[in-house]
Amino acid sequence: MDRRRFLTLAGTAGAVGLRSPISRAWAAAGGVAPSVSGALRPLARRHPLGVPEVVSAADLTLAARPATVDIGRGATEAWTLNGALPSPTIRVRRGERASILLENSLPEPTILHWHGLDVPEAADGHPRLAIATGDSYQYDFTVEDRAGLYWYHPHTHGRTGAQTYQGMAGLIVVEDDEESALGLPSGELDLPIVLQDKRLGDGTSLAYERSMGPDVMYGYLGDTAVANGVVDGTVEVHRTGYRLRLLNASNARVFELGLSDGRPLTLIGTDGGLLERPVTLDRIMMGTGERADVLVDFSSMEPGERVYLRSFEFQIPGMMGMMGGRGMGGGGMGRGRGMHAMMGGLPQGAAMDLVEFVASDAPAETARPASDVLSSVPRIELESGAPRRTFRFESAMMQHTINGRSFEMERVDVRVPRGQPERWIIENTSGLPHPVHIHVGQFQVLARAGGRNRVMPWETGLKDTVLVWPEERVEVGVHFRTHRGLFLMHCHNLEHEDMGMMLNFEVE
Ligand SMILES: [Cu+2]
Missing domain, CATH: 2.60.40.420 (Cupredoxins -  blue copper proteins)
Structure with missing residues (x-):
């Protein structure tokens, strides 16, 4: 680092350190003054955090289109669904039908994926279903998933990173009676x-x-x-x-x-x-x-x-x-x-x-503690002889591959019988973290060897995405119990995915 640059950074850090309680706390903890990183900025003018508009899934049209949005600092161009950033929050009760029309007014093909939901093949947003500019796509499915937070985003091969980054991503909140009975903050x-x-x-x-x-x-x-x-x-x-x-x-x-x-x-x-x-x-x-x-x-x-x-x-x-x-x-x-x-x-x-x-300065109210028992999580029961498959995630020479192969749109990489639980082993032999996502429902993290060497506390429920660090080997139990068809497993680092770290599996 040259001397002038060092002095600039030191000066900034010092100035912030005098004024900011955050910086003082960091300094007291022996940390580096936060403004050096450029991302901790308690002194910045802050902008009200909005909450995305809530829409029903029953008769929804999502128009993919460029729009001008305000990110707090000012107006900017984004690629949106219905002009909103983030995209609208879809709220649905378990057992309800979703009827969603996607209209594409972007200058390139697109398709949407409902991340985490157990939906039929035609509703899963496989990239071979991407629609051209001016076309539309009708999604019809019943939401059978547990109450929780899911989300949706584009899945256009090679362009998922660009389309998601430029603004297309929204939440799906699924509710059910079991969750409602818990009296959680609402x-x-x-x-x-x-x-x-x-x-x-x-x-x-x-x-x-x-x-x-x-x-x-x-x-x-x-x-x-x-x-x-x-x-x-x-x-x-x-x-x-x-x-x-x-x-x-x-x-x-x-x-x-x-x-x-x-x-x-x-x-x-x-x-x-x-x-x-x-x-x-x-x-x-x-x-x-x-x-x-x-x-x-x-x-x-x-x-x-x-x-x-x-x-x-x-x-x-x-x-x-x-x-x-x-x-x-x-x-x-x-x-x-x-x-x-x-x-x-x-x-x-x-x-x-x-x-x-x-x-706020309104009187404080005691928070109601969470119930000791929240739910019963349906476990994926694996027999000792359950089929095992290994998926090796590799990154080298600017290539991201699974088992040495790059994604091909029509190639079926794995055939899985419906209704048969399996043990899938995800190995990261690269030097980069890979968040691995498996479509069409949820899996269970069974074990991790190497790296952190344990199942983390936030991995004990049902999961559709698991973070696999370098040198880790994570075992998950999968059970495709509902839908047949062609689905995807991929890295959810969107650039890795766009570069081909994705495969097709056929549930037969
Ligand atoms: Cu990756």
Whole structure:
């Protein structure tokens, strides 16, 4: 680093350090003053965190079209569904029919996928079903999934990263009687938050400009956190218990979520709905595509006090620091970070403040604790002789492959009998994290060897996406019990997916 650059950074850090309680807390904890990373900016002018419009699934039209949106800093062009950023939240009760018409007014083909839902082949958004500009596609399915937070986004092969990044992503909230009976925080105390990172610099452009270098290797990492479509989002909260429904809808960014003052997160649900019991955690790691349903108690806050939902700094051991698999380890990591700074995105693992919560001055109310028993999670029962399949996720020489192969639209890679539980083994032999998503329902994480060497507390319920670190081998139990047809397994780092880290499996 040259001397002038160092002095500039040091000066900025010092100035912020004097004024900001966050910086003081970091300094007291022996941390680096946060503004150095560029993503922790408590002094920034903040923008109200909106909540996406809620729509019914019963007779819904989603128009994919460019639109002008406000990301807080000002107007910008986005690719939207119905002109909204993020896309509307679809709220549906278990057992209800969804009838959704997609209209494509984008300048290129598109198709939508309902991430986590167990839907028929024709409704799953396989990229071979992508529709041309001016065409429409009718989705009809019954929502049979457990209550929980799901989501939807484009699945156009080679363009999923661009279309999702430029604005097309929304939540699906499934409700059922079991969940309603729990008396969880509701109304404005039930706050859905779509978390993303964007590469904005000091501007507002959401244009997706993927380089052929680091962006293809690491994925399209941003430099700015965006929550519910706004930069530096802030929300006034009552001093009581909240339910935060969190989705990591980033292209490539992994979040190590926690609250800035150490306030605990009580995890009640994940991808496939409620856990059996609540679990209290300081941190939850979320790869792209994963969801976390958490209770947070703000009742001890003083009026006007601020707390931040933050992605804390982390390192993934073995993560490659350079393209092509060279430069593993500390030195390589350093070079990788330098390269990212140069390219405009913050490195994987950089700290970011995601949302600011400001306590209101209304009287505090004691938060109702979560029930000891939330739900019974339907387990996937595997016999010892259950079929096993191994999927090796590799990244080398700017290629991302599964078992050495790149995605082909019509090739069937795996044939799976319907109704037969199987043990799938996901091996990451690369130097990069891969969040692995399996379509058409939920699986169960059974074991992890290498890396973290255990099933994480947020992986004990049903999952549709599991984060697999370098050198990890994760075993999952799958059971395709409902629909026959062609479905997908892929990396949910959208650049890895677009580059071919995806396969077709046929449920027969
Ligand atoms: Cu990947």
